[in-house]
Amino acid sequence: xxxxxxxxxxxxxxxxxxxxxxxxxxxxxxxxxxxxxxxxxxxxxxxxxxxxxxxxxxxxxxxxxxxxxxxxxxxxxxxxxxxxxxxxxxxxxxxxxxxxxxxxxxx
Amino acid sequence: xxxxxxxxxxxxxxxxxxxxxxxxxxxxxxxxxxxxxxxxxxxxxxxxxxxxxxxxxxxxxxxxxxxxxxxxxxxxxxxxxxxxxxxxxxxxxxxxxxxxxxxxxxxxxxxxxxxxxxxx
Numbered sequence: 654x655x656x657x658x659x660x661x662x663x664x665x666x667x668x669x670x671x672x673x674x675x676x677x678x679x680x681x682x683x684x685x686x687x688x689x690x691x692x693x694x695x696x697x698x699x700x701x702x703x704x705x706x707x708x709x710x711x712x713x714x715x716x717x718x719x720x721x722x723x724x725x726x727x728x729x730x731x732x733x734x735x736x737x738x739x740x741x742x743x744x745x746x747x748x749x750x751x752x753x754x755x756x757x758x759x760x
Numbered sequence: 761x762x763x764x765x766x767x768x769x770x771x772x773x774x775x776x777x778x779x780x781x782x783x784x785x786x787x788x789x790x791x792x793x794x795x796x797x798x799x800x801x802x803x804x805x806x807x808x809x810x811x812x813x814x815x816x817x818x819x820x821x822x823x824x825x826x827x828x829x830x831x832x833x834x835x836x837x838x839x840x841x842x843x844x845x846x847x848x849x850x851x852x853x854x855x856x857x858x859x860x861x862x863x864x865x866x867x868x869x870x871x872x873x874x875x876x877x878x879x880x
Binding site for chain 2: 654685687689691696697698699702703708709740742744745747748749750751752753754
């Protein structure tokens with residue numbers, strides 16, 4: 654199985670900060686990588702697929718990059734509504750696997 | 761797009777439960793669909809996927825042989841039959857729509873989730 658790791662596991666940031674989350678796959682997955690945002694008590698929301706393609710309706714402050722084994726999610730200017738947990742997921746190989754999540758909270 | 765899960769509840773270890781996911785707002789038969797679960801206080805765990813192209817399926821090792829994913833395109837409904845349930849299957853179960861008929865596409869919409877509790 655492909656193992657997904659994320660760093661950091663949590664971070665504290667201020668409104669307006671630029672935030673970068675890293676996701677690493679244990680083997681190459683090309684660009685079969687998605688990012689999700691989850692707020693407490695809510696279903697996950699899809700942000701990005703194919704490593705860098707924004708889902709319809711997702712604001713452009715979110716961006717994704719990477720290919721192969723190393724990927725990043727960047728939030729250009731953190732807003733109060735962005736405080737949440739972020740997960741990456743590979744869908745290159747079965748079983749599909751998620752990273753453990755990165756919790757972004759208010760400094 | 762709307763995805764509405766139902767069928768969750770309390771079940772004893774070793775028991776069975778069938779989850780349903782009623783889909784609307786898109787041509788259901790054209791899209792792959794997945795189930796993803798989240799144990800209380802834990803991260804997301806992918807469970808299973810079914811193709812919109814050929815109906816082929818894949819499963820996580822943790823549920824293989826116990827869970828069965830299926831779809832009824834005439835009813836726009838996705839199912840997850842869960843047998844031989846264990847305490848570690850306790851979770852909120854989400855259904856998710858893929859971006860295309862192929863299983864190897866990202867998800868774009870998720871349901872609100874159904875809670876399954878396995879306990880005596």
